[in-house]
Amino acid sequence: MTASSTPAMVELQGVAKRYGEVNALHRVDLSIAKGEFVTLLGPSGSGKTTLLNLIAGMITPSSGRIVIDGRDATTLPTNKRGLGMVFQNYALMPHMTVFENIAFPLEVRRLSKAEIQRKVGEALELIQLGHVANRKPRELSGGQQQRISLARCIVYNPALILMDEPLGALDKKLREQMQLEIKRLHAELGITMLYVTHDQDEALTMSDRIVLMNGGRIEQQGTPDTLYFRPETVFSAEFIGSSNLIPGTVEIGADGSHALNTALGRFDAPAPERAIKAGEPAVLLVRPENMTLTDAATPASVAGHIEDSILLGGVVRHFVRCADGSSLIIQELNQPGRSGAHRGDAVRAAWQPQHGRLLPPAPAG
Amino acid sequence: MAQSSSASDLSPWTALLLLAPLTAVMLLILIYPLGLTVWTSLYNGRFSFDAYVELASSTLFLRVLRNTFEIAIGGTLVSLIVGYPVALHLAAQPPRRRTAYLIMVMLPFWTSILVKSFALVAVFGNQGLINQFLGFVSGGTLNVPMMFNRVGVILGMINFLLPFMILSILGSLLALDRRLILAAETMGAGPLRIFWKITLPLSLPGVLAGVLINVTLSIGMYITPALLGGRQDMMVANLVDFYTRQTLDWTAASATAVALLILSGLLVALLGKVRGSAGLAGAGA
Ligand SMILES: Nc1ncnc2c1ncn2[C@@H]1O[C@H](COP(=O)(O)OP(=O)(O)OP(=O)(O)O)[C@@H](O)[C@H]1O
Numbered sequence: 013m014t015a016s017s018t019p020a021m022v023e024l025q026g027v028a029k030r031y032g033e034v035n036a037l038h039r040v041d042l043s044i045a046k047g048e049f050v051t052l053l054g055p056s057g058s059g060k061t062t063l064l065n066l067i068a069g070m071i072t073p074s075s076g077r078i079v080i081d082g083r084d085a086t087t088l089p090t091n092k093r094g095l096g097m098v099f100q101n102y103a104l105m106p107h108m109t110v111f112e113n114i115a116f117p118l119e120v121r122r123l124s125k126a127e128i129q130r131k132v133g134e135a136l137e138l139i140q141l142g143h144v145a146n147r148k149p150r151e152l153s154g155g156q157q158q159r160i161s162l163a164r165c166i167v168y169n170p171a172l173i174l175m176d177e178p179l180g181a182l183d184k185k186l187r188e189q190m191q192l193e194i195k196r197l198h199a200e201l202g203i204t205m206l207y208v209t210h211d212q213d214e215a216l217t218m219s220d221r222i223v224l225m226n227g228g229r230i231e232q233q234g235t236p237d238t239l240y241f242r243p244e245t246v247f248s249a250e251f252i253g254s255s256n257l258i259p260g261t262v263e264i265g266a267d268g269s270h271a272l273n274t275a276l277g278r279f280d281a282p283a284p285e286r287a288i289k290a291g292e293p294a295v296l297l298v299r300p301e302n303m304t305l306t307d308a309a310t311p312a313s314v315a316g317h318i319e320d321s322i323l324l325g326g327v328v329r330h331f332v333r334c335a336d337g338s339s340l341i342i343q344e345l346n347q348p349g350r351s352g353a354h355r356g357d358a359v360r361a362a363w364q365p366q367h368g369r370l371l372p373p374a375p376a377g
Numbered sequence: 378m379a380q381s382s383s384a385s386d387l388s389p390w391t392a393l394l395l396l397a398p399l400t401a402v403m404l405l406i407l408i409y410p411l412g413l414t415v416w417t418s419l420y421n422g423r424f425s426f427d428a429y430v431e432l433a434s435s436t437l438f439l440r441v442l443r444n445t446f447e448i449a450i451g452g453t454l455v456s457l458i459v460g461y462p463v464a465l466h467l468a469a470q471p472p473r474r475r476t477a478y479l480i481m482v483m484l485p486f487w488t489s490i491l492v493k494s495f496a497l498v499a500v501f502g503n504q505g506l507i508n509q510f511l512g513f514v515s516g517g518t519l520n521v522p523m524m525f526n527r528v529g530v531i532l533g534m535i536n537f538l539l540p541f542m543i544l545s546i547l548g549s550l551l552a553l554d555r556r557l558i559l560a561a562e563t564m565g566a567g568p569l570r571i572f573w574k575i576t577l578p579l580s581l582p583g584v585l586a587g588v589l590i591n592v593t594l595s596i597g598m599y600i601t602p603a604l605l606g607g608r609q610d611m612m613v614a615n616l617v618d619f620y621t622r623q624t625l626d627w628t629a630a631s632a633t634a635v636a637l638l639i640l641s642g643l644l645v646a647l648l649g650k651v652r653g654s655a656g657l658a659g660a661g662a
């Protein structure tokens with residue numbers, strides 16, 4: 013996709029990993045362009061860490077080829093791959109000072125003492141922690157430790173940095189601060205980053221491209237916008253953002269116009285990107301922010317009554333129970349003088365047909 | 378160190394009651410005989426330090442003391458050099474196999490030290506397996522004396538010291554976070570650098586605990602030097618035996634025993650200092 017314009021930093025060709033009976037990763041093809049910020053997003057056990065560790069060389073693939081920076085790295089030992097990695101638990105050497113920790117990869121590269129001094133100083137400057145150089149890691153806060161482990165990674169300028177949920181152990185505020193810091197470093201240094209998270213907000217904030225994983229496979233990949241506005245599967249739609257999903261069967265008119273017959277009525281919808289035959293089951297996705305509460309019976313609308321309304325600062329979320337027992341979420345901007353909808357009120361949830369999206373039904377099980 | 382003592386929740390009386398049996402046993406088998414020994418070393422018809430003054434000027438005692446420290450430190454060093462690689466290998470094994478290997482490490486404890494000593498003679502003695510083999514390949518000219526001298530004492534001792542060394546180093550190695558090694562590998566470090574810069578320094582608490590236990594155990598060795606050493610390899614415990622059973626000089630024997638106690642105490646304290654902030658509890662897994 014994005015990789016076609018610039019040369020690839022990492023190229024996975026049919027890479028799979030089995031642990032005995034467990035298929036941790038099915039044949040995966042993935043290409044990461046130089047300088048790109050790619051996020052692996054997915055639920056627990058979907059194979060994110062496995063994919064990262066395969067690239068890092070900590071595990072070897074059961075089949076397939078891994079190319080890093082144009083070089084076949086499938087069986088190359090970890091210490092010859094020339095990449096950087098930031099761990100969730102920081103993995104700082106407890107017996108070394110902050111300075112010694114950051115100097116370690118430079119000593120491996122046999123830099124001169126003076127050069128090490130200079131580079132470590134610069135790296136500490138970059139993360140604004142110059143004053144802790146002589147402390148041991150255990151004398152630092154979690155956020156500081158994670159910044160040190162970042163510094164230890166960028167100090168030797170690896171072409172590729174892998175991060176496995178690096179912010180997982182930090183509280184929300186610190187996490188957001190660190191997200192911006194990592195983004196800033198990425199922009200300043202132009203390093204290729206492969207970042208693992210199971211937090212969709214983090215993925216949306218940080219990435220050039222999101223690779224959504226599900227059960228050891230790539231479910232969908234694309235820019236944050238693509239994944240949010242043009243999910244291709246029910247799984248993608250549900251994992252990123254919240255969604256209203258109405259099941260039904262597809263009806264295709266003589267002019268090619270699509271509609272879905274559902275328990276709540278017949279709704280027009282744009283033709284899906286991947287064709288679904290007439291009479292086949294499908295799901296209509298409408299994002300909550302594309303729905304409004306009305307009294308008028310527009311064609312694309314569903315009757316129901318308000319079960320609950322919650323205020324989320326700038327927006328209000330209404331939960332509407334429909335006639336068939338299913339429930340819809342409607343999200344509206346919270347404006348002063350907003351007509352108050354009350355619990356139990358009979359309403360209609362309406363949307364523009366062009367905001368609907370037909371998806372193939374979720375596979376059973 | 379990490380575990381907080383839940384005993385602090387107990388009332389002082391309950392704590393005292395729980396400690397009473399142990400205190401009674403310790404009083405009976407440790408404090409009383411020790412007190413008696415100290416008393417005997419100081420009181421011989423009248424109260425004096427004569428026994429100690431004599432000891433300090435006795436060339437026999439000083440020579441035996443030097444032997445003792447040389448043998449204890451030598452044995453400990455050999456045990457460390459042999460034991461560290463074993464611990465390293467054990468730490469790399471999957472848990473089930475490690476348990477099987479650990480049983481083998483503990484095997485020497487299943488036989489009496491007497492039997493083991495004679496078995497060592499059968500292997501290392503002048504007519505032992507090794508010398509028979511050496512004699513065979515050299516046409517009868519080669520015979521390396523390995524028993525009834527210092528080599529014999531140290532061979533006999535490490536047989537007993539090794540499990541302690543291996544277990545305490547293994548504890549440290551198992552506590553080592555594997556992700557540190559992985560991190561070092563991603564940074565490009567090779568196995569040798571990882572060993573010197575990460576594995577070894579982080580296993581130091583275990584090494585020091587092992588050394589401490591080994592030195593303490595070997596300073597008081599009695600049977601091994603008696604069975605496998607030569608006349609030149611008498612250790613302090615053998616000297617005590619010599620005074621009590623050969624010359625029947627109980628005052629000298631007691632003074633020697635007390636001197637040994639004090640010297641080992643000092644050595645332990647010294648090693649404890651070297652260990653720095655890492656407490657004994659921090660050494661275990
Ligand atoms: N060493 C292993 N032996 C057997 N199965 C494994 C091993 N490592 C991972 N797996 C399995 O492979 C699958 C993928 O695991 P992986 O660690 O890649 O998931 P993940 O996406 O990183 O999840 P999380 O978000 O929880 O970290 C899981 O089903 C896991 O149980």
Ligand SMILES: [Mg+2]
Nearest residue numbers: 060061062176
């Ligand atoms: Mg993981």
